[in-house]
Amino acid sequence: MEIALLGGTGDIGEGLALRWAADSAHDVLVGSRDPERAAAKATEYATALDDRGRDASVEGLGNVEAARRADVIVTAVPAYHLTDTVESIADELSPDDVLVSPAVGMKRDEDGFHYNRPGVGSVTQLAANAAPDDVPVVGAFHNLAAGRLADLDADLDWDTVVVGDETDAKDTVIELAESIEGLRALDGGPLANAAEIEGLTPLLINVARHNDGLHDLGVRFQ
């Protein structure tokens, strides 16, 4: 399967690219608005993987070209770039593709980090609203600490909750998530349940800030 990581040069994109390239047989397409930057990052990831003895398939492309080629398109961009990013690749999306949104909206004040819920209900819903109606949109990977994700020496032992309205698309993403070692994918129900998942990310940051020895936190439901 070909997976495009739009914004794949950013921190969550880097982590997902490295993990899929290291742990699965999927082809990873690193996307960026700047194709040269994407190519440079892809070479960097491939070199890091090669140093670990992994012969991984990682290629860098512009976002549009990456979306055109891929079966699963992950929008690894900040929440405030999400709508623009999805609109910029909308013509490349087909009903057979799956669009995956991991973005979370947060604001920070003197007390800590807080969930900044968009008026439409969730950031994942923003992605769904920007995508063509016939393209399945799935929310996943919202609660992964980018630093640990990108450190291939670090074990994860984390859960990710997957939401979406189309069962097949959700199953595809659950399988992709579980192809990453140490990641368990749980079904969170329809897309309308995304807000509570997104709201968990600021909590993880607040807990890491206030407890010595805890950092780069994820979550396990048990």
Next chain:
Amino acid sequence: MEIALLGGTGDIGEGLALRWAADSAHDVLVGSRDPERAAAKATEYATALDDRGRDASVEGLGNVEAARRADVIVTAVPAYHLTDTVESIADELSPDDVLVSPAVGMKRDEDGFHYNRPGVGSVTQLAANAAPDDVPVVGAFHNLAAGRLADLDADLDWDTVVVGDETDAKDTVIELAESIEGLRALDGGPLANAAEIEGLTPLLINVARHNDGLHDLGVRFQ
């Protein structure tokens, strides 16, 4: 220490009462608006503990009397009863006491459970607003599945995140939480960080509903 569980005849109150009575040396005061019901429930809990060979101190009282006697007062009532409950015992609270709110506001629709955030910011903040200004209010125990909590044969292996603006009060609650076997207490920062903790409870319910084999879920930050 004497711990009052207002609404201690309800499911989360029962779980906390049984766990503290079983695992710690603290005296548990089961509170209810109806003192006879509180006494009956306290006898029920004490019998259950006695059957397990634990000689526990559990007493049933009216909410007001329980709050008067206790050092730590836990409002184990539904969110929509929280303000009334705190107001009804406000005269019994002193600056040396700690008021603890575990309540979460949720609504349910066809998609699942959702966090119903009060206009004041969080349910924990509702408790703080209803309490006298000089009484420390702490949020804790929001994400514990009542069924497993009340089943003393079940291991917990859960975290609870504790928020509050007074360090001493928060430390008291962290110690109390960790006196329950299998429960780790984490500092979530000031009370203003309560909403993201409360919002985790509907997510736990949604995940339990959509994944075979998972039920009565709690969470572990790692």
